Amino acid sequence: MSYATRSRFPTRPKTHLLTWLLVSAASASLPTQVQAQDLPLSGHVRVQQDDQQPNTTLTTPVPTGYSTVQTELRAASHGASAVVTLQQRQQGTATQSRAWVNELYATHDGGAWQVSAGKRVVSWDVGYGFRPNDMVQQEQRLSLASSTLEGRPLLMAEHFSADAAWSLVWVNPTGAAQNSADREPAWAARVYQQHGALDWYGFARVGAHSGASMGAATTWVATDALAVHGSVRVLNHSATQVVLGGSWTAANQLGVLLEAWRDGTTQQGHHRLLRISWAFEGWSPRLDVLHTPADSGRVVTAALAWQGDRVNVQGALRAFGGPPGAAVMQSPVRRQATVALTWAF
């Protein structure tokens, strides 16, 4: 979901970030009071600084830097769950305050049967850089800093056994038929079967505007160190999306992920993703290289994260490169940098 489409509180240009930080800290102190009333509350406070170098070949206005203070609150009780985000962003001298509901839904817990209604995050499929069968959430992949997704309005029925499951979802039930694929009313279904080292998935979706599509996916733990995954989706019998990948982890926790995909709905077509990561003593450095062979475009991301008891620090740098005609070079920014400090409660 784009930042601009979130529901908003009135803008408060005179409010300073420090005030918001105090409000966030105050909300973080709520748990002990609220837990006493049997309402578990958790969440985090995040302070983030983003800087961007605009693409000067385009006229699109892009902010060069902004600071964000954000509080995420999670609560669940008596079959109802909610995730709410409060945010204040400062760009130059202007400050903007916003709030949105990531999730708010009720669930009927019938043991193996689960029925839920409301706004909820439902993510499907097995890929890392590309998930063609993410038929409900349809989230954007490879974001610079991890963030909690914003759910979709839906009605969902699910059944679970020890090694199988199925889900039937009516997503965006009140949306207009002419909406884009992520906003149109649609029915989506998924079946799942676990068989030893193999997970199998089948998918189907019928959208009011986009029509019918079907897909299948699998993950297979081939060896002690290697896991392989693949996913395919056929849309309206005309376009096909395929992703194939594998991840290998060494005993010293060095990890290599290779993924390639072909998206028949876009001009770039083929993509390749290489991720090298490591985990040691709470530190997690990572290097991502996304390459589009058709136009020689590339996106390189270097990231470093540290996880403590309650504090998480992450920083990332991203650069877009390639010939001027490459699709990634049409991005409104050429370089991005972000640093975030998160305190969990």
Add this chain to the structure above:
Amino acid sequence: MNPLPMPIQRCSSFAAGLLLLLTSAAHAQPDASNLLKAADKFRMTAANLQVQTQINVSNADGTPDKERRYTVFAQAGRKSLVLMQSPAEKGQKVLMLGDDFWLLMPASQRPLRITPMQKLLGDASTGDIATLSWADDYAGQLVGEEPCDDAGQTAASCWHVSLHATAKGVTYRRIELWLGKTRHQPVRADLYVLSNKLAKKARFVTDQPATPTMVTEMVLTDQVSNHKTTRVRYLSRKERVVPPEWLNPMFLVRNPPLD
């Protein structure tokens, strides 16, 4: 030579046989698989358990590093579900069904298949926390009677059992285990990874040293990289059989209440 009268000869043979029998009984060595089953009961006190676990990691110089809390549902048939309870990991889960593992992240909403190598992440790996038995995963061979103390400074002697993995997804390929001679409680262990490198040394603390009934703490000392010490404390245990859908990764990604 004056042979003994026949009755005395018979009496003498009987006594010799009895002596041999008694000597053999005194030196009879227990069966390794029975030893393992007995040792398992000190951590896995019932076939299906809910265990509240806390780990405290200390640096090599003794300064505290971090603390984590977990709820572990250890079920019969090599099935375990680990719920991370600390703020830094709140909502994360690891599901272990035999040799198959999934990681479930609260913000991801999709289960991640993880390899046995990925399961080793962390100072106390998920296997250290979730696995409470040896008999199902290892074949044991009795090495003999040895001092319980690593340095051989105490007089107490233990049974030394060498364990070799029979399941492919286990955290440690080989374990050298020392068990109490009388009650067969775990005393200490050397834990070896796939490359046959000594990864950690474990020491087990029991509730009543003289008459132990359960292991209350496992102290792991890293032998490879950081030489940190991890104390795995079993805060509480209660018998619990979880519903079958709780062991389905697709159910767990829905973040259902698991109380």
